[in-house]
Amino acid sequence: MTTSPSPLLDRLAGRLIVSCQAPPGDPMRTTETLVRLALSAEAGGAAAIRANEPEVVRAISREVGLPLIGLWKDGDTGVYITPTVHHATAMAEAGADIVAVDATDRPRPDGSAFPDHVAAVHARGALVMADVATLEEGLAAARDGADLISTTLSGYTPGSPQQKGPDLALVAALAAGTRTPVVAEGRIRTPVEAAQALAAGAHSVVVGTAITAPTALTRQFVAGLAQSS
Numbered sequence: 001m002t003t004s005p006s007p008l009l010d011r012l013a014g015r016l017i018v019s020c021q022a023p024p025g026d027p028m029r030t031t032e033t034l035v036r037l038a039l040s041a042e043a044g045g046a047a048a049i050r051a052n053e054p055e056v057v058r059a060i061s062r063e064v065g066l067p068l069i070g071l072w073k074d075g076d077t078g079v080y081i082t083p084t085v086h087h088a089t090a091m092a093e094a095g096a097d098i099v100a101v102d103a104t105d106r107p108r109p110d111g112s113a114f115p116d117h118v119a120a121v122h123a124r125g126a127l128v129m130a131d132v133a134t135l136e137e138g139l140a141a142a143r144d145g146a147d148l149i150s151t152t153l154s155g156y157t158p159g160s161p162q163q164k165g166p167d168l169a170l171v172a173a174l175a176a177g178t179r180t181p182v183v184a185e186g187r188i189r190t191p192v193e194a195a196q197a198l199a200a201g202a203h204s205v206v207v208g209t210a211i212t213a214p215t216a217l218t219r220q221f222v223a224g225l226a227q228s229s
């Protein structure tokens with residue numbers, strides 16, 4: 001685990017961050033429901049919440065006393081996590097303590113570069129989480145001023161390994177390659193895998209689907225039963 005100069009990052013050290021999101025069209029995708037999920041995560045001992053869109057971040061920040069990682073998903077191909085400086089700025093202004101931004105090496109719709117996002121978010125007093133898919137992207141983001149690096153996008157870009165479980169090899173490689181705190185995120189399904197992520201060198205662990213997505217979890221059980229019949 002890395003030590004960090006920021007009191008906020010110190011609060012997250014060795015702790016669980018719960019991602020409270022729901023995909024478009026999902027019955028859970030109402031602001032009130034997402035606030036309830038965040039309150040449940042707080043009651044269960046989470047250290048922070050990761051949430052999507054300005055309205056949801058504003059609502060959670062009113063009712064939940066935890067630090068907030070805000071992102072703004074726009075679209076579902078290419079760069080869709082906080083794709084432009086406008087999106088990043090809006091999340092910081094909505095009350096995100098940390099703004100998560102796609103820091104893969106793909107072009108952004110507004111032609112911006114990752115350092116433009118870092119400058120805009122830092123100017124508003126928030127920190128930046130770089131969502132990456134590869135070691136090279138993570139190291140570049142650290143050089144460009146990211147406050148945290150998250151493995152969020154491993155498995156979701158053409159150049160990264162497609163695997164069922166979390167990319168713990170990427171967590172370990174990033175933790176060995178940079179002093180910037182590394183967050184393990186993506187397909188962490190059990191408490192054992194969360195602990196393995198910390199053992200691999202993660203500063204914190206983000207879990208979404210396994211805690212906050214009943215539709216996806218139901219589908220997994222339905223598929224399991226279909227396989228056995």
Ligand SMILES: CC(=O)N[C@H](C=O)[C@@H](O)[C@H](O)[C@H](O)COP(=O)(O)O
Pocket residue numbers: 019021071152153156185186187188206207208209210
């Ligand atoms: C790839 C992408 O768009 N990830 C998103 C990022 O915010 C979310 O859809 C994920 O739920 C989140 O990363 C947590 O991961 P998991 O739900 O696997 O625990």
